Amino acid sequence: MKKLLTLLVGLVLGIAGTYYYLSTNQNLEEMTKPKGLITPTQIEALDKAYNSRHAIISDSLIKTPDNRSSWYSIEEIEAYIAYAKQQADSLGYTLDGLRLYAGAYPDSKEGPGLMTMFFVPTGYQNVSEGSILPTTQGGGNDLEGADGLNFGKKGDPPSANYPQ
Structure with missing residues (x-):
């Protein structure tokens, strides 16, 4: 009887584990697709x-x-996001995103200033949580006083179209 009970418990755990694994794997692709993807x-x-x-x-x-175009390594972007979160917190904000701006360097003796793309952190100001009334946070505003991320690598050649 003891062996039968152990077998049944093992069978139930095996079925439950298999079900969890398969349902998680089947939905993994759908769960990781971010909004705004384009073909x-x-x-x-x-x-x-x-x-x-x-x-x-x-x-x-x-x-x-x-x-x-501008190219940034995954490591640069992940490090910048971690840094931006810390800086936003120290400035009294909650980071909610990044805005990508097109810019240009000033003309110099070496020639005309070329285009660049740079990230700026966005978010909303932290407010007291003492209210029982729900508050809506307006997000997506550039965080004044926060550092941006620039100096991505240029395309090869700089004027190359997609794909490179």
Whole structure:
């Protein structure tokens, strides 16, 4: 009887474990897909639609091929997010995202300033939690006084289209 009970408990645990493993694995792909994904075809369409603007900037304004992209390593982005969370907290904010800006370096003796892309942390100001009334936090505002992330690597060549 003791062996039968051990066998049944083992069987139930095995079935439960298998069910949990399979249900988690089947939903893993759906759970990890972030909102806002676009297909390679959509990427190509966006890149192609930017060509005329890029030509105006490169040909008319700075007379040299300008940057079309910036590349950051995963390590740089993860380290920046950790840093931005700490800095936001020390400034009295809660980090809720990153905004990506297009910018340009000033012209110098070496030539015209080329385009760059940089991240700025966004969030909302921490408020007292003493109220029993629900409060809505307005998020997505740039955190004034917080450091941004710049100096990504240029495309190769800088004016290269998608894909590189």
